[in-house]
Amino acid sequence: MADSGARIGVLGASGYTGSEAVRLLLRHPKIVIRTLTGDRHAGQPMEKVFPQFAGLGLPTLVKLEEVDAGALDLIFCALPHGTTQTVIKKLAVSAPKLKIVDISADFRINDPDIYEKWYGHAHQAVELQKEAVYGLTEIYRDKIKTARLVANPGCFTTTSIIAIVPLLEAGAIDPDSIVIDSKTGMTGAGRAAREEMLFSEVSEGLHAYGVGHHRHMSELDQEFSLAAKRPVVATFTPHLAPMNRGIYATHYVKLAGKTTAEQLHKLLIDFYKDEPFVNVLDFGAVPQSRHVRGTNFVQVGVVADRVAGKAIVIATLDNLVKGASGQAVQNMNLMLGFPETEGLMQLALFP
Amino acid sequence: MADSGARIGVLGASGYTGSEAVRLLLRHPKIVIRTLTGDRHAGQPMEKVFPQFAGLGLPTLVKLEEVDAGALDLIFCALPHGTTQTVIKKLAVSAPKLKIVDISADFRINDPDIYEKWYGHAHQAVELQKEAVYGLTEIYRDKIKTARLVANPGCFTTTSIIAIVPLLEAGAIDPDSIVIDSKTGMTGAGRAAREEMLFSEVSEGLHAYGVGHHRHMSELDQEFSLAAKRPVVATFTPHLAPMNRGIYATHYVKLAGKTTAEQLHKLLIDFYKDEPFVNVLDFGAVPQSRHVRGTNFVQVGVVADRVAGKAIVIATLDNLVKGASGQAVQNMNLMLGFPETEGLMQLALFP
Amino acid sequence: MADSGARIGVLGASGYTGSEAVRLLLRHPKIVIRTLTGDRHAGQPMEKVFPQFAGLGLPTLVKLEEVDAGALDLIFCALPHGTTQTVIKKLAVSAPKLKIVDISADFRINDPDIYEKWYGHAHQAVELQKEAVYGLTEIYRDKIKTARLVANPGCFTTTSIIAIVPLLEAGAIDPDSIVIDSKTGMTGAGRAAREEMLFSEVSEGLHAYGVGHHRHMSELDQEFSLAAKRPVVATFTPHLAPMNRGIYATHYVKLAGKTTAEQLHKLLIDFYKDEPFVNVLDFGAVPQSRHVRGTNFVQVGVVADRVAGKAIVIATLDNLVKGASGQAVQNMNLMLGFPETEGLMQLALFP
């Protein structure tokens, strides 16, 4: 964090994606953190909520209504899904020049009808929804640069879009038989105190959830269909693994026509050859989630299946960094004209 | 363990499947543990190698060549793959009445050519291979009862056979598009000291291995093909999860003809309705590996996919119990004429 | 669980100590579980709350006020501290022949003034408090046999009483310089949904809590003072470790007079030589919590310190079994005239 620079706020700083944004911003040389909100913790210093930030001069947490949006250049919204759209609507009115990166799911679905179908209520800020740019940086970089409101993608969807979209765009795989088996660390479930997230409920075991009907599917449908230029509905099963961080997504694809697994690999290598944060491994190599822990990097591997005409594409990232707040900072860098990798080149904490 | 009863030996008692057999046998009322081998640890009391067995009167570990096979009624072989076949060949000659449950992979593949293809060397006991009965109790119960040599199935294969074989037998799913995404706890990798199994290499992360070419596939092929009465080759990817115990297998299947997911569920309910160790959950319910931790139970769930014509079948078990030594004891019970559930009704250690 | 036998109720069956009592009772051959309460979950089958109990014929959870105490022989109280004393007071009136094992802290402190000092409110059932027997089985076995109300000890205190009381009774250590550094698994904190117990808050880290002023100290003071026949106040620091189960207590003691560490070891060996659940290791050997996981056993080790005149006594047990519900069943066995070890001989689930 610099002494001066772009003035930044983080709404929802007492949750995991909020604190992760703070971790990254504190070491970003071109910004100043001016405002942190945390409703339950309003009035407390940030270091009472997250003692790792002791002595770093962070502002005290305030309530949402205390935020002076006009005094900020950019706000990260790390609020719960559903409430965010109303908050952002007010901000957009009161501070029309304010740039916003929303880390919630509220503005990710372009079509308000589809939003309503998956989320069970009408969207409260339809005009802003039209304006919002989907913040998968590697796909929508140019639009993000000039956006006022960026809808930062979900962690599962970021992982699978990076693995699959280039293959759909190239027509290299069958859009009708994609199977995604994804595993996430526990921080993906957030910091709300729920019985099923207690250590003793989760440790030493594994399970799937949201089988057959998980909300992240709407994001996948949207982006996969755009890439394939036709409707795509993939099979997707998320699992909870006993670890803090990491998305590990195993994609089972059917090769189109005479395409080979090696050609899928070549397609991904070419697509990402200039990307600073996407690392396509050698053909046949298998990534591990721990090698991207704490970083904004994605690792992608492509392996031929022994079943003829099939391939396995594996992608892994840190759900709190590239899957949430890291990509949010990456988008901020673009929106504020900073180098895209500024503040984001931390290496993996392994072991 | 009784004061008298069937005389049992465990070869390879210093590994995890061996010690798990000992854990179960120590509380079995109809047997006596007479012999334990552990080559590296020969001469040591078992409680030096596994202190949880202190004070239970177990025999001291001996070398393989010290085993008096003629003084035993049944032996569990928990030796490394590859060496087992030679050991068992000698035992079968020296003690023709001895019954054997082999927990290694050596006798699981009926066809010696296929064995050689996957394991890279000719089988050393082809005659015994012909005689061996595949020990998936719920499928081959009658043959096991009269067998001299039972080839106990692998942990991944037990899980997936229980989930899929009844569906293939009934012709309810497409045999050509089965995708199995399986996750295992670390004990599945055994107790050999290898860098990649160290706590710090494994904790806080997840990864796939053997992608596209895992040896357990040969077992799956064999049993799936027998069930479907035609060659079946499934896609199978194992993953290592940071937990001690548990196989969690997510099966993606294409429904045959007009079959529905509910009908798959009904098929499994019917198939296992009298089975003491297989618990098919209500339709739509999703199992968790922790609910079978330390037990011989399997939990199975069936969920309809949102993609038309597809379903997701999930099965979970404890890799050291139903996936190895528990099923071995279940088979012993059949081979020695004991009640099938004797010594195996422990409940899950959760949390 | 038998078809007939002593009629048992478990109050608070939806928490961890309650479900652990159920796990043990389900395999106890001389009792029948007649009643389970779980206020938030009243009306639900137990197997919805703990799916590992599927198909075992457990009664549906009811509310506390629905319990017919007169129809039961013995009740386990696994309710939150503080509320228990009122509940038990009512039970004792309505069903004077009912035997009760209270797993909460409510009846552990003999002196109502000391209770009030540590717990911040007057005891609500002083008469019953006088009657209650402290349920550390190895120390108070005879009184427990005839008790109507047993106050089952805490997990930290059970561990340290077993390690230290025989040494204080023998005058072998200095009562004024005992230091206890204790570590517990997360189930010791219960199943209430609190932020600081979430997996991601706890995994991959360690910390002390209640430093200098933990409530369990009042139990230690009471029992240590009784053993030494003079007031004893020990230093005690509990720590939370990232594991589900286990208390691991390291005791630093100053040897009295010319006593040696070997003599401490001899004292403990003699004290526990006929105890089925206390296992004193060879002199110098160090126990591990995993070797008692899931069991009612305690392992104790004694080591000489390199600092002259000092020794280190280490004790470990499973906080949910010997530290709570296992000892509760052990006490039930005594109170109902069953063999003390009935239903409690499970071996450790390691690995």
Add this chain to the structure above:
Amino acid sequence: MADSGARIGVLGASGYTGSEAVRLLLRHPKIVIRTLTGDRHAGQPMEKVFPQFAGLGLPTLVKLEEVDAGALDLIFCALPHGTTQTVIKKLAVSAPKLKIVDISADFRINDPDIYEKWYGHAHQAVELQKEAVYGLTEIYRDKIKTARLVANPGCFTTTSIIAIVPLLEAGAIDPDSIVIDSKTGMTGAGRAAREEMLFSEVSEGLHAYGVGHHRHMSELDQEFSLAAKRPVVATFTPHLAPMNRGIYATHYVKLAGKTTAEQLHKLLIDFYKDEPFVNVLDFGAVPQSRHVRGTNFVQVGVVADRVAGKAIVIATLDNLVKGASGQAVQNMNLMLGFPETEGLMQLALFP
């Protein structure tokens, strides 16, 4: 890592302390990594051994004898204890201007006789031993600045020296009754493949080791005695906890004369008030290891014990950073005239 700058080598880069040094050095703006050794892995790119370093232009691993010491400005030695002294002796002869930070234990003990007593063999480089400066930066900063050879302290000792040395220097605690109960994450045990370090041996449990006679005691004795200006022998027990990183040391001290716990706190606050990496919490606050995970920071808490005249001082750090390679880089910064905090200001990865 800069394009030019001080030329650095890391000997033993395939272990955990070596790779941690590389992680930190790769983001250090004033140095270039020129040489990495890893005997078993010589000839392999570093990114095959640690895939998180893919694409960062690191040199290929070489054998020790291939190192051109004359072409380097400073070397980090992360080799096994015992072999290091011979290696460094050769380097000191062949490249007399080379600066060396030794992360092993070889040069930490000033007195060769004491070294021999604890390590069981005569020191092989006694002259260099005399020259070596003990690298606890906060204590020996001035000597380190001009040192040619720095003996980087151990992780347990760094933690306890930071907590206790200022108190001994001030005469505020009784030197004869210090009890240290320390807990470490598994990376402290290194990367050698040993059975007792396997995930399944370690997960879900806790145990002490080296009780009464751990080698790190010789370092503690030396530094505590220097601080107290008289011989000090503390009680010290290390424990292994199921986590990757972190030392958590609970120190039990007896206050000297009429000193209070608050005064201990004040002493530490004053001692560390200008230190960038030592954070003394408010009086009574208790640190958590996770809040320093991945960082070079130490957190220290002081609490009054309820036992009169006693206090509890808790210190925690990341064993691979401030406990090893972070402090090594901190020392490098001093030795090469860089700002002391350069490259070391990463914030904790929590959750």
